[in-house]
Amino acid sequence: MGNNGSTSELSSRLLRLVIVGHVDHGKSTLVGRLLSDTGTLPEGKLDFIRDICKQQGKEFEFAFLLDALEEEQEQGITIDTSQIFFSTAQRKYVIIDAPGHKEFLKNMVTGAADAEAALLMIDANEGVQEQSRRHGYILKLLGLTQVAVVINKMDLVDYDEKVYSKIRTEYTAFLDSLGIEAREFIPVSAKLGVNIAALKDEMPWYKGPTVLNMVDQFEKKPPPDHLPFRFPVQDVYKFDERRIIAGRVESGKLKTGDRVIFSPSNKQAVVKSIEAWSVPEQPNVATSSESIGFTLDEQIFVERGDVCSLMDQLPIVSTTFDANVFWMGKRNLEKGRKFTLKLNTQEVECEVVDFKKAIDASTLETLTNQDYIAKNDVAELTLKTRTPVAFDLFGSIATTGRFVLVDEFDVCGGGIITTYTPATKSDKLRDEVRTRDFNWIKSDITPDERAYRNGHRAALILVTGDPSSGKGPLARILEHSLFQNNFQSYLLDRRNVNLGVGADLDDPKNSGESESARRLGEVAKLFLDAGHVVISTSNAFHQEDQADLRLLANPYQVVEIQVGSQSSGEPDLVLSLDEAQNAKEASVKIQNFLKEKKILMGHNYSI
Amino acid sequence: MDHLDELENQSIFILREAYKNFKNLAMLWSIGKDSTILVWLARKAFFGHCPIPLVHIDTTYKIPAMIEYRDRVAKEWGLNLVVGKNQKALDEGMNHEKGRLVCCEALKTNGLHCIMEEHGYTGLILGIRRDEEGTRAKERYFSPRDKNFEWNFKDQPPELWDQYKTTFADDTHIRIHPILHWTELNVWEYIQREKIPIIDLYFATPEGKRYRSLGCAPCTGTIDSTAKNVDEIVEELKNNTTTSERSGRAQDQEDTYAMQKLRARGYM
Numbered sequence: 001m002g003n004n005g006s007t008s009e010l011s012s013r014l015l016r017l018v019i020v021g022h023v024d025h026g027k028s029t030l031v032g033r034l035l036s037d038t039g040t041l042p043e044g045k046l047d048f049i050r051d052i053c054k055q056q057g058k059e060f061e062f063a064f065l066l067d068a069l070e071e072e073q074e075q076g077i078t079i080d081t082s083q084i085f086f087s088t089a090q091r092k093y094v095i096i097d098a099p100g101h102k103e104f105l106k107n108m109v110t111g112a113a114d115a116e117a118a119l120l121m122i123d124a125n126e127g128v129q130e131q132s133r134r135h136g137y138i139l140k141l142l143g144l145t146q147v148a149v150v151i152n153k154m155d156l157v158d159y160d161e162k163v164y165s166k167i168r169t170e171y172t173a174f175l176d177s178l179g180i181e182a183r184e185f186i187p188v189s190a191k192l193g194v195n196i197a198a199l200k201d202e203m204p205w206y207k208g209p210t211v212l213n214m215v216d217q218f219e220k221k222p223p224p225d226h227l228p229f230r231f232p233v234q235d236v237y238k239f240d241e242r243r244i245i246a247g248r249v250e251s252g253k254l255k256t257g258d259r260v261i262f263s264p265s266n267k268q269a270v271v272k273s274i275e276a277w278s279v280p281e282q283p284n285v286a287t288s289s290e291s292i293g294f295t296l297d298e299q300i301f302v303e304r305g306d307v308c309s310l311m312d313q314l315p316i317v318s319t320t321f322d323a324n325v326f327w328m329g330k331r332n333l334e335k336g337r338k339f340t341l342k343l344n345t346q347e348v349e350c351e352v353v354d355f356k357k358a359i360d361a362s363t364l365e366t367l368t369n370q371d372y373i374a375k376n377d378v379a380e381l382t383l384k385t386r387t388p389v390a391f392d393l394f395g396s397i398a399t400t401g402r403f404v405l406v407d408e409f410d411v412c413g414g415g416i417i418t419t420y421t422p423a424t425k426s427d428k429l430r431d432e433v434r435t436r437d438f439n440w441i442k443s444d445i446t447p448d449e450r451a452y453r454n455g456h457r458a459a460l461i462l463v464t465g466d467p468s469s470g471k472g473p474l475a476r477i478l479e480h481s482l483f484q485n486n487f488q489s490y491l492l493d494r495r496n497v498n499l500g501v502g503a504d505l506d507d508p509k510n511s512g513e514s515e516s517a518r519r520l521g522e523v524a525k526l527f528l529d530a531g532h533v534v535i536s537t538s539n540a541f542h543q544e545d546q547a548d549l550r551l552l553a554n555p556y557q558v559v560e561i562q563v564g565s566q567s568s569g570e571p572d573l574v575l576s577l578d579e580a581q582n583a584k585e586a587s588v589k590i591q592n593f594l595k596e597k598k599i600l601m602g603h604n605y606s607i
Numbered sequence: 608m609d610h611l612d613e614l615e616n617q618s619i620f621i622l623r624e625a626y627k628n629f630k631n632l633a634m635l636w637s638i639g640k641d642s643t644i645l646v647w648l649a650r651k652a653f654f655g656h657c658p659i660p661l662v663h664i665d666t667t668y669k670i671p672a673m674i675e676y677r678d679r680v681a682k683e684w685g686l687n688l689v690v691g692k693n694q695k696a697l698d699e700g701m702n703h704e705k706g707r708l709v710c711c712e713a714l715k716t717n718g719l720h721c722i723m724e725e726h727g728y729t730g731l732i733l734g735i736r737r738d739e740e741g742t743r744a745k746e747r748y749f750s751p752r753d754k755n756f757e758w759n760f761k762d763q764p765p766e767l768w769d770q771y772k773t774t775f776a777d778d779t780h781i782r783i784h785p786i787l788h789w790t791e792l793n794v795w796e797y798i799q800r801e802k803i804p805i806i807d808l809y810f811a812t813p814e815g816k817r818y819r820s821l822g823c824a825p826c827t828g829t830i831d832s833t834a835k836n837v838d839e840i841v842e843e844l845k846n847n848t849t850t851s852e853r854s855g856r857a858q859d860q861e862d863t864y865a866m867q868k869l870r871a872r873g874y875m
Binding site for chain 2: 328
């Protein structure tokens, strides 16, 4: 990097540095030593710690600077992650001390998830241990690959180069298997201050940087402004006359006048203004990590969880994807149990449908024949969500490619999305519908104008139920009765679609059934585009096909009226068999329901 | 984006998460600089509005100028101010001479419990910061308290990728800390940049004394300083980082683990 404006701007921001590694390998001591050797400590703090140590009859312990909890000082371990500020001549740091005990992995994750660089500590005397490997793996999963290894307690092995080389070789091989390249292996004694702030004479064979030099060489990640624009909607505010869509730009840039699209609803609008309070001048551009708000030129329905992007750079929308997950829950992560997936501001129920590989994170050994993982382990797996979510692959946009899993009330796991293949039929169909809707050539007559003329909005009425339920006659009477009220109704009979549009399908009843459903859906969509109330009795359909019909009818409303108690999906209105027998009365009931739903509005909105 | 922008954007994100996830939310306003910038950040987050009620716990021992400032700013900014008091303890004559920790717990912690129960608040936003003292350095942005308001610091929820604990069992409430990641210097630099009107107890008197941290009159001392305005405080802090911010707060010095003990039982 050249010495230009942007470099100095980057270095003026502070770097978040985490210290990880196995319990007792000296993480807190290193941090204490760094603070002390850089003169960051408040006056009297060292004396204060000295007094506590004396009280407890212990040798002076740098770790007490961070391990502020009584229990931590008594037991000499770090229980929770701590954040502390310090600075070198070069720049400022937040230094995050993560606990190394296996019990406190979730606290280690909390500390490390927030960091931009890591120092991984290994005790020269004990060598590579369980948490040395587990923490390495977690760093990789967190996307934290700017790592230097600190080999501590060299004083206990007589500053022996052979010990250093052995650990270096062993741990390099391990990091290689993860695809991480350590920036340096630094031999130190944190307790005695060797190679921390200054290179000491004890190890003339070591020519590399001190810990302090090393951290100054770590780089700030450039902001992801060059990536596609992603804005997960956090909330929608109406505190005054403005309707403001609020959220944070996760990547990319937004300008006023941009046409934006919200996934998974596929709704579109143009950004009218970017709003801000008490700023020198009203902004017209927003970039990554800014918490902003904007207004739209049209009042489309947008809610928390929608992901806003630009037209030509859409996120993936799907219900299934592959991920690498680490688990911190007391109960196992297993197939068949429901969890809540939180991905940016989206929250949806999900379950594991396939364990591709369960891994013991302390050895990286595959746990064979295991379709669950226990606390502290990791897995490569396939997740399925109840409703579609919008995301990116972690490798392309990190902030929209990662998620947490919530079991009951607690965050119990975290994961990154590694691959997505439109595996299921409905994923493929969803992609198709999206392409169709984006390329759809719109009429000069707007849906609102049609609704005003017709007295109703376009909608697909699906009448479902057993063939003997009387839904067939009911649908015919509904069509007629709507027609008599001057509404544009059309009973779209699937058999008619099959006779013509589906004439080339070999056996529409069996293998061609889903294709037949797709064609019915596409024909319905044309009628909907023309502004009609389309009625269909879809008894032959599987529930899956009904979901497809809903998808194909997008963005028009679908109303499912179920006759009889037989449950299929989530009907909007249920009529009992007795009610359906009197088709005229049932038809009135349906029409009243459609009025309630603001589908039937009356001509010139007279209803 | 400079460092202050980064801090500001993160705090706004947290405030919005709090507002979206907790319907019965309140913000604690001690009148000090930290909770005052919190109010300012809320107005940034909600585009000039502060839709969250502000709770002030009146121990009746506060420095009188603090109450004047509170009422004036609340009126100017159109804030919904709720004042709470532990009247029972006051009637029974509670004061710091009965022991500083006992007094803090009765008038502040219990005063807070009373008002939270009265209004049914399930979320409380506080302006504490990690750099203030050791136990706060271990806090979460969203930190649960059980039905006795106790903080289980040995088993805190994980927090990663800005996903916070927003669901919890009945009888739990959540403390939300939107400026946890700021330092004292950041707070003053932000006050300077945003020109936030701050109470003048922080500025040095002609005698060369100023408050660095505000609390109850009997337990809060001044420091030697010549910093008469915000710019001079920023300079003072940049040059002198070796005394602790809370050195004027007597309750902290009562016991080695004073803050841990107070905070485990629900102190801010």
